[in-house]
Amino acid sequence: MTLFDLIIRSMRKNVKHYYLYFFALIFSTGLYFVFSTLQYDEATLKVMASDASFNTAFKVAGMLLLFIVVVFAFYANQIFLKRRSKEIGVYQLIGLTRKAVARLLVIENILLGLGALLLGICGGALIARLFLIILLKLIGFAGMVNISFSIEAAIQTIIIFSLLIVLTSIQIVRTVYNHTLLELFRADQQAEHPREKNSIISAIIAVMGISLIVYGYSLSGRMTEDTLLLDMLLVLGSTILGTYLLFRVTISWLFCTIRKNKDGHLGLKNSVSLAPLMHRMKANANSLTLITILSAMTLTMVAVSYSLYYSAKADTRAQMPYDFIFENNPQAAKSFSKELEKADISFVYQPIETVKLLGKVGSEDGKDSMLLLPAEQLRQSGIDVILPDQGQAIHYDAHANMNLDSDKQTYPGTVEIEHIGGTTTLELTQLVVKNAINFNVHGNQYVVSESLMNDLKEKLPRADFNEVIVLDTYQIANEQARAKAAELYEKYISEGEYMPNFHTEYKGYLQLFGIFIFIAAFLGLVFLIATGSILYFKQMTEAEQEKQSYKTLRQLGFDVKDIMGGIIRKQLFVFAIPLAIGLLHSIFAVKAAKVLLISDITVPSAIAMGAYIFIYFLFAVLTINYYKRIVKGALKS
């Protein structure tokens, strides 16, 4: 038998083990190719050229993708090698030299890798169009979708994955050369045996793990702007370390305590779940930590970007209650109104007279530029504002939540305004987290009664900082009409002037967040598949290792259902605990990231997390089915 025969034979025999590894390789190649294709696509290039942040987002995402693909390939290869270590030992036992065995495995690896590369690129080319359509749809690009096979993307993919094949081959050679025959034969029955550890020290470290996580959580809720970077690093560090300790010590300690209390009366379910888990905790702590962190990252990324996308409209509206505004420019307003009428666009027009002045808010030393807005006029235009009493003011600020400053204004507070003949002190009753007028109008926004504003207007001394501003506001209910109006509005904006309008602003956000959500979902998918597959591979290996136990249990008279009960409990632990902790991490991360958003993000976050959990659990179901097959067939082998 030649070496080649042997390769073909072993590949055929191992196809059951291979197909998953192979599929995982194809998948990562395919997705990588799709990503590179999008990167080189003309339509995306055009969009990217228009905004530097797209470019950066794509670059960062590409790097993350590469990172996860490499980690995943290494991990999968490692698990795969471990599963086959007995086979590697047998080859050496029947007289093949290490060199020959290494060559055999490397050739296999290259064949597999090249096959995956080819299939991945072909498959990727097929689905790239779909992804491009999704992307362009998300960013609201209206043009024709036209995509051709991208040679650049193919070359990039080939280079990256060839390197990956080389690296995994090196990993294979090292495994063959660095392990003795005995180690190879024992690799799949290498159960650790939990020793009675010093329970006090374990308990202390166990509590420390939890404390670190709690510390990270609480710090994430009170990060301040000055020490943001340091705080973020501290949060990350303490939660990651805490998570590791949780898996490595806390849970083992908990298990040990539970088991000790059972005093031998473990019951079948625990015998199939708790006991084998305890014996693998050391080996599994790393991967469970990795999976928890990856899950947390993915969940946060997806939840935040989906929330941004989902809330784009509401957030823009909160900052810009009016669609169009002219500031102290009645001629332009008049002409704009005429044009709108001519174009048959129905609109609500309302001129609003406001007063800009300097005032002392709260106990602060300096004075702030304040924009007093008359509640009656705002209401007349249909804006929902509270009508304050005489002598009261209400603070409107869409960005209030994004303010990380520790010395925040408290409500109720006071506002002091100096004027001719004395000082008027207004009671600042409350803060409303939205704008009363578009954000581009300067000054902090305070809504007061019309009479109060007029009263103050009379008393103000003539100065630069005191100013009466007349705003001509427009609201257009129909979205298409609004888009048309936005075009008409264009020509009133003179060079260097900043006159944003709702429609354009909203479209801009949508485009930016569309890219975000696309990249997040894309990466999330890859992360999810990587973590799911790693867990699945690991559990497959464990299931094989435990086959003899299941056989014995079946012989002793436990039926498949009894044993599966225990296995489901074990899978629940393996899958649900990292997910639950990851989820908890991400909830706190999302909470910290809430400063980016104005609207409430509970709903979009929950939707994104729900989708993630759903796909994640598909892997758990797959794994449980695999176990079921093993348990069912246990008596027959």
Place this chain on the structure above:
Amino acid sequence: MNQSTTQSTVLHAQNVRKSYGTRSNVQQVLKGINLRVLEGEFVGIMGPSGSGKTTLLNVLATIDRPTEGSILIQNVDIAKMKDAELSLFRRDKLGFIFQDYNLLDTLTVKENILLPISLGKIKKKDVEQQFHTITSILGIEELAHKYPHEISGGQKQRTSAGRALIHKPSMVFADEPTGALDSKSASDLLGTMEDINKKQGVTIMMVTHDPVASSYCNRVVFLKDGTIYSELYRGDKTRQAFFKDILNVQAVLGGDNVDAI
């Protein structure tokens, strides 16, 4: 046998056949076995390698299904039982001692022994009581919290025996329980099995290659090529005398190395 009038039948196999392989290549391993085991008997099964001993044991112990024939255990026809019923039956009524122990690596000695009653609703106190009785008979009381990898082969086999007995089965099946033990450990274990058989009245069926081991039995059944070749009853004979008889039959039967002792 004058005993048969007072003892009831625990197991009754009639014309049991078992074949392996595909339609084109059938290998008949058991070729019509008739066997009746009475309550409280200690039956040995001997025969050359490949004669079908393990197969017979598995079929009788409901781990495997016969191709043909009927098996009644305590007058229940196990052929008519569904898989789930069989499992329950095994768990309740039967005990197993395997040649290679088959202990669960991740469980301690105590946890392993208590496995068969882990689904039952026996009170914890009673379980403890039961556990103490059995482990003291087997002499493994001190090992309760050790893992299988920390104890010797003989101790493992005794643990396996403890697991086979903890739920007070009506019948215990043992496949070469002494196969991996030295003669001292082997005779210890056999002595305990004999004790349990006599004092607790547990019916035992044991497959063995070893004439010394089978000399502990009341009766030895010799298998050859899937049929019962001969049977020997110990009666009132001493163990030594019975051992000689067994050697004689084995010499005729051939196959196994007679000069083991």
